[in-house]
Amino acid sequence: MQVTKVALVGMGTVGAGVARLLIDHGDRTGRHAGRILWVEEVVVADPKKARDYALPKTVTLSDDLSRITNNPEIKIVAHLVGGLEPARTIMLKLLESGKDVVTANKALLAEHGPEIFDRARELGRAIAFDAAVAGGIPIITNISQCFSANQILSLRGILNGTSNFIVSQMDEQGETYAEALKEAQQRGYAEADPTMDVSGADAAQKLAILAHLAFGAQVHWNDIPRVGIDTLDAADLHYARELNYRIKLIAVAKLRDSGLELHVTPNLVKIGTPLAEVRLAYNAISVVGDAVGSIFFHGLGAGQMPTASAVVADMIDMAVGRTPITFRTVELWSKSEARVQQCDHSALPSRFYIRLTVEDRPGVLAEVTGVLGKHQISIASVIQHEPSEEDGGQSIVPLVIMTAQATEGATQKAMAEIGKLTSVRPNAVRMRVLD
Amino acid sequence: MQVTKVALVGMGTVGAGVARLLIDHGDRTGRHAGRILWVEEVVVADPKKARDYALPKTVTLSDDLSRITNNPEIKIVAHLVGGLEPARTIMLKLLESGKDVVTANKALLAEHGPEIFDRARELGRAIAFDAAVAGGIPIITNISQCFSANQILSLRGILNGTSNFIVSQMDEQGETYAEALKEAQQRGYAEADPTMDVSGADAAQKLAILAHLAFGAQVHWNDIPRVGIDTLDAADLHYARELNYRIKLIAVAKLRDSGLELHVTPNLVKIGTPLAEVRLAYNAISVVGDAVGSIFFHGLGAGQMPTASAVVADMIDMAVGRTPITFRTVELWSKSEARVQQCDHSALPSRFYIRLTVEDRPGVLAEVTGVLGKHQISIASVIQHEPSEEDGGQSIVPLVIMTAQATEGATQKAMAEIGKLTSVRPNAVRMRVLD
Ligand SMILES: NC(=O)c1ccc[n+]([C@@H]2O[C@H](COP(=O)([O-])OP(=O)(O)OC[C@H]3O[C@@H](n4cnc5c(N)ncnc54)[C@H](OP(=O)(O)O)[C@@H]3O)[C@@H](O)[C@H]2O)c1
Ligand SMILES: NC(=O)c1ccc[n+]([C@@H]2O[C@H](COP(=O)([O-])OP(=O)(O)OC[C@H]3O[C@@H](n4cnc5c(N)ncnc54)[C@H](OP(=O)(O)O)[C@@H]3O)[C@@H](O)[C@H]2O)c1
Numbered sequence: 001m002q003v004t005k006v007a008l009v010g011m012g013t014v015g016a017g018v019a020r021l022l023i024d025h026g027d028r029t030g031r032h033a034g035r036i037l038w039v040e041e042v043v044v045a046d047p048k049k050a051r052d053y054a055l056p057k058t059v060t061l062s063d064d065l066s067r068i069t070n071n072p073e074i075k076i077v078a079h080l081v082g083g084l085e086p087a088r089t090i091m092l093k094l095l096e097s098g099k100d101v102v103t104a105n106k107a108l109l110a111e112h113g114p115e116i117f118d119r120a121r122e123l124g125r126a127i128a129f130d131a132a133v134a135g136g137i138p139i140i141t142n143i144s145q146c147f148s149a150n151q152i153l154s155l156r157g158i159l160n161g162t163s164n165f166i167v168s169q170m171d172e173q174g175e176t177y178a179e180a181l182k183e184a185q186q187r188g189y190a191e192a193d194p195t196m197d198v199s200g201a202d203a204a205q206k207l208a209i210l211a212h213l214a215f216g217a218q219v220h221w222n223d224i225p226r227v228g229i230d231t232l233d234a235a236d237l238h239y240a241r242e243l244n245y246r247i248k249l250i251a252v253a254k255l256r257d258s259g260l261e262l263h264v265t266p267n268l269v270k271i272g273t274p275l276a277e278v279r280l281a282y283n284a285i286s287v288v289g290d291a292v293g294s295i296f297f298h299g300l301g302a303g304q305m306p307t308a309s310a311v312v313a314d315m316i317d318m319a320v321g322r323t324p325i326t327f328r329t330v331e332l333w334s335k336s337e338a339r340v341q342q343c344d345h346s347a348l349p350s351r352f353y354i355r356l357t358v359e360d361r362p363g364v365l366a367e368v369t370g371v372l373g374k375h376q377i378s379i380a381s382v383i384q385h386e387p388s389e390e391d392g393g394q395s396i397v398p399l400v401i402m403t404a405q406a407t408e409g410a411t412q413k414a415m416a417e418i419g420k421l422t423s424v425r426p427n428a429v430r431m432r433v434l435d
Numbered sequence: 436m437q438v439t440k441v442a443l444v445g446m447g448t449v450g451a452g453v454a455r456l457l458i459d460h461g462d463r464t465g466r467h468a469g470r471i472l473w474v475e476e477v478v479v480a481d482p483k484k485a486r487d488y489a490l491p492k493t494v495t496l497s498d499d500l501s502r503i504t505n506n507p508e509i510k511i512v513a514h515l516v517g518g519l520e521p522a523r524t525i526m527l528k529l530l531e532s533g534k535d536v537v538t539a540n541k542a543l544l545a546e547h548g549p550e551i552f553d554r555a556r557e558l559g560r561a562i563a564f565d566a567a568v569a570g571g572i573p574i575i576t577n578i579s580q581c582f583s584a585n586q587i588l589s590l591r592g593i594l595n596g597t598s599n600f601i602v603s604q605m606d607e608q609g610e611t612y613a614e615a616l617k618e619a620q621q622r623g624y625a626e627a628d629p630t631m632d633v634s635g636a637d638a639a640q641k642l643a644i645l646a647h648l649a650f651g652a653q654v655h656w657n658d659i660p661r662v663g664i665d666t667l668d669a670a671d672l673h674y675a676r677e678l679n680y681r682i683k684l685i686a687v688a689k690l691r692d693s694g695l696e697l698h699v700t701p702n703l704v705k706i707g708t709p710l711a712e713v714r715l716a717y718n719a720i721s722v723v724g725d726a727v728g729s730i731f732f733h734g735l736g737a738g739q740m741p742t743a744s745a746v747v748a749d750m751i752d753m754a755v756g757r758t759p760i761t762f763r764t765v766e767l768w769s770k771s772e773a774r775v776q777q778c779d780h781s782a783l784p785s786r787f788y789i790r791l792t793v794e795d796r797p798g799v800l801a802e803v804t805g806v807l808g809k810h811q812i813s814i815a816s817v818i819q820h821e822p823s824e825e826d827g828g829q830s831i832v833p834l835v836i837m838t839a840q841a842t843e844g845a846t847q848k849a850m851a852e853i854g855k856l857t858s859v860r861p862n863a864v865r866m867r868v869l870d
Contacts, residue, residue: 293741297731330467
């Protein structure tokens with residue numbers, strides 16, 4: 001059987017899974033690629049570190065990238081180093097030494113995509129990155145290949161398993177944010193510094209990549225409006241449930257007449273709809289295409305073996321020649337003009353959930369609804385709960401309002417104005433309600 | 436931009452959708468294939484027939500297949516004629532005249548796959564067929580490409596939208612089987628002769644194709660044990676719901692130590708699990724791979740545009756060269772030995788739902804459970820309903836039993852024996868309960 005020599009840079013969580021699949025299960029690549037993907041070199045930061053996957057003696061483990069870049073027999077490299085540097089430099093060196101590269105590093109692509117893809121094109125090289133978004137769910141291949149006859153109309157997804165795990169634990173186990181975060185860290189879902197995950201930044205990076213692929217948008221991830229789950233209050237999970245909703249961190253890309261709607265925010269999602277039922281660290285994506293209709297994917301968005309599954313599939317696609325074709329035809333992050341512009345966030349319509357803490361006295365509801373009315377915001381329902389607390393001698397109550405369709409801008413302005421009412425306490429909450 | 440000439444044989448439901456996507460939305464194929472797919476010829480049975488999609492004057496509509504087979508400029512043909520003949524002959528003529536072929540005809544592949552694929556390989560041609568299974572859900576590409584690093588462990592799916600629609604209508608609208616079937620026909624989901632759909636044959640054909648791809652099984656669809664929904668009784672939908680289940684026609688392929696478990700039968704599926712929530716004419720598939728874990732797909736399994744979406748994606752993959760690679764590497768229906776044998780159906784374990792109509796008198800339950808016990812079948816729960824009918828002066832009651840894990844064979848034997856008890860009326864029901 002034909003042999004294609006490959007190498008790994010990085011053998012941490014994902015890299016060890018990739019090594020295991022390539023080395024212990026070579027029969028699979030043989031069957032699907034009609035050839036063996038032979039691991040020739042593995043390069044890591046510290047070759048002396050203890051590892052849970054023991055490489056066979058045939059593979060050299062070193063910290064010397066030139067063993068790969070100087071070996072012309074190695075055609076394909078899995079780049080499994082996280083972060084921006086030295087990940088970016090490693091990527092460029094690999095491309096410049098003639099390697100096709102498979103990566104799982106979404107941060108690198110979201111930040112340096114244009115530079116890296118341009119360089120790859122100049123050099124006639126290809127990059128595959130299905131593992132970078134939604135781990136085991138092959139959303140990149142599905143969008144760039146399987147739905148190519150469609151105009152994609154919208155993408156909505158739960159793209160960050162850590163956030164979903166934390167919110168699920170808060171919702172189902174009654175844990176506080178801090179407890180749920182700690183559990184996520186113990187289970188290996190969240191890193192020591194969980195900021196990227198819980199702030200919505202990681203989901204925004206993935207959304208930027210998907211928006212690029214699906215819509216030809218050229219949006220930097222940091223320009224995508226985002227709200228994380230780090231400020232989520234258990235009370236809102238409770239009130240949402242009363243209204244028959246769950247709260248989920250949802251990434252949205254939706255084509256509108258005015259451009260592309262893009263954001264990552266906690267949303268109220270109707271119980272019983274597919275996205276509401278996504279539990280624990282699972283990811284899910286709902287794609288609507290004008291021909292195919294609505295397609296829903298659900299699976300493990302991270303973790304060693306699901307991510308390795310995606311990396312190895314990409315390596316096989318690279319070895320047999322499918323990825324280079326896709327890479328040439330899809331023109332990702334090319335210098336060609338963006339096909340769509342991000343639309344004005346403040347003009348975006350949605351229904352909203354609003355929770356206020358107000359003084360329990362006559363006239364307060366009228367004041368609040370007066371401000372909403374002034375901003376053309378209709379109210380769909382109001383739930384005023386029993387007085388629960390005393391605040392400086394004044395009993396205060398939570399007031400939960402569901403609006404009819406209103407714009408981001410109008411609700412923001414109304415909230416600012418409501419915040420100034422003497423009868424309203426600080427920490428008002430406003431969340432989108434998913435259609 | 437480069438041009439690839441293509442043709443269509445068949446312009447019925449699916450063909451008209453394909454023509455529309457290729458002709459009215461040529462920009463998409465331009466964007467994803469880097470070239471135009473130019474429709475040169477359309478061949479149908481009756482060119483004079485009125486059609487809802489009007490072809491532009493540049494396209495010749497005829498009933499003369501030789502206009503395609505004799506035109507060497509046409510590289511790719513969408514074969515969208517149903518049934519076995521003349522579909523088989525058309526397929527062979529297309530391959531023999533040097534065309535790569537995209538088809539949506541699962542019956543043709545399930546019946547004549549070995550002959551057709553062997554011929555294509557001999558001739559160096561390729562066949563793509565993602566539209567043949569689950570319409571808009573790209574399950575073929577996902578299994579043969581995206582999950583190639585996995586040993587697939589199981590596939591479970593709702594692969595026949597017509598059956599699912601009928602059962603959903605019976606369950607949710609309280610319609611009888613006959614009423615629901617009529618509505619399915621009015622909506623265009625079921626054909627005048629619905630036998631293939633409602634007998635489970637269509638789902639078995641799709642399962643045979645998937646089992647081939649995912650497990651290297653070489654099983655003829657007619658050797659897959661199947662039960663349709665055509666004998667489903669509304670009473671069982673009702674009792675299932677009482678037990679917190681819905682009934683769904685489920686196709687299963689599962690790797691066991693003893694071989695490959697394969698069947699298409701109505702199953703009790705726990706409410707709240709993804710497959711139970713598949714409504715109307717939707718399809719869904721749950722794939723478990725040893726690396727990727729469980730991945731769930733949900734989408735439209737048929738209909739003009741979802742199916743056309745899959746056909747055109749395949750035509751693009753063919754034009755850019757991806758499909759020929761996959762076709763060569765996947766070795767579908769090749770002469771190589773089957774990698775797995777179908778396992779003994781009678782030895783397969785499952786929990787079962789059993790409904791009997793029994794005489795309402797002391798000792799009957801003991802007789803029935805005695806027979807089950809003799810066959811080593813443990814009972815998980817029994818629901819004995821109120822007497823509902825009189826039968827020859829004797830009041831009779833429905834008796835619903837949920838078993839613990841038991842084998843197909845033991846439950847079949849027990850049912851036969853129970854059927855002979857004088858206290859038990861005919862028409863006993865036995866259904867699998869999905870894990
Ligand atoms: N973990 C997941 O579930 C998951 C899911 C999707 C995507 N990803 C992405 O996959 C990538 C890898 O993630 P991971 O979880 O496997 O990370 P990890 O466990 O931290 O492993 C990183 C690897 O990179 C190596 N490395 C660091 N600096 C290096 C250098 N200068 N030269 C060579 N090797 C270097 C490390 O070497 P040592 O082993 O010697 O320290 C380690 O083997 C990241 O971009 C991540 O975002 C991860
Ligand atoms: N409909 C769906 O939702 C769906 C979904 C998945 C897969 N499929 C599969 O797709 C295939 C096509 O389905 P369909 O619903 O489009 O069928 P259809 O509406 O019955 O169309 C069949 C087409 O084949 C043409 N045809 C028949 N005999 C021919 C011959 N000897 N030479 C040339 N053309 C001939 C017919 O010509 P005239 O127009 O002149 O009669 C018609 O255009 C079938 O295999 C079906 O199983 C369909």
